[in-house]
Amino acid sequence: MSIKKIFFMNRWLLVISYAILIFVLTSVSSLSYPKFGFDPVDKIYHFLVYAVFSYLLFLALSQKENRFFKGNPHFFSILLGGAHALGSELYQISVPGRYCDFFDFLADFIGVVSVQFFLFVIQRSRKQKVES
Template identity: 35%
Template sequence: MKSFVRYQLPVITWILAIFALSSIPTLPMVKFLISPDKLAHAGIYFVLCMLWKRALFNQQRFPFLARNALGIAAVLTVVYGTAIEIYQITVPGRFADIYDAFANAAGAGAFVMWSKWRSRGVEN
């Protein structure tokens, strides 16, 4: 139970928080070249990918998931981010935005790059 609370519960909580925030109707935002909204998407999905990797790596029931935690976490993050964008079609005042899906995927990709850089011990 300690392992679940420490490693799996945070990712489940983050997924539910994303779903809840994605279910809130919003007003259209002002468009910028690089929107603060897109940076927020990337940051949120960076954290999701990190939490998923941590949960998969630290579980012991499925060794395959632990060995491949980073790649599986990235795929799950991109799939979830895309599914949330599609889900938003059903939320009044929201719509699916391909650029949000790209920002979500960019957050996952940024985590993968950061994780690989960090695991190689590269220093500034």
């Protein structure tokens, strides 16, 4: 197996492992606690977890071997990250002691989008420096 294929597979292995970790954490009912009102610390955790997930998705989707996704890895990272966040929140309906929270999903999605925006700006500025 070539080094490129190993590197390609390792990036996807990271994405899949992290997605499974999120799934496992959302399956544990003891991580949840009764919330009264808006808890900003909880939303920061949600934001950070999905910001990392978004970055890992971008790394995997922006590889040359991804012919389909290569054209717009930011869009597909947002699509896949947002779908995972929504699925994670909806899944929690079936977990005893957990619940689906729109604001948790919103924090997740903002984490996904903000990382992609940041990466897009960095890529754009690098491209402009090369063209100058």
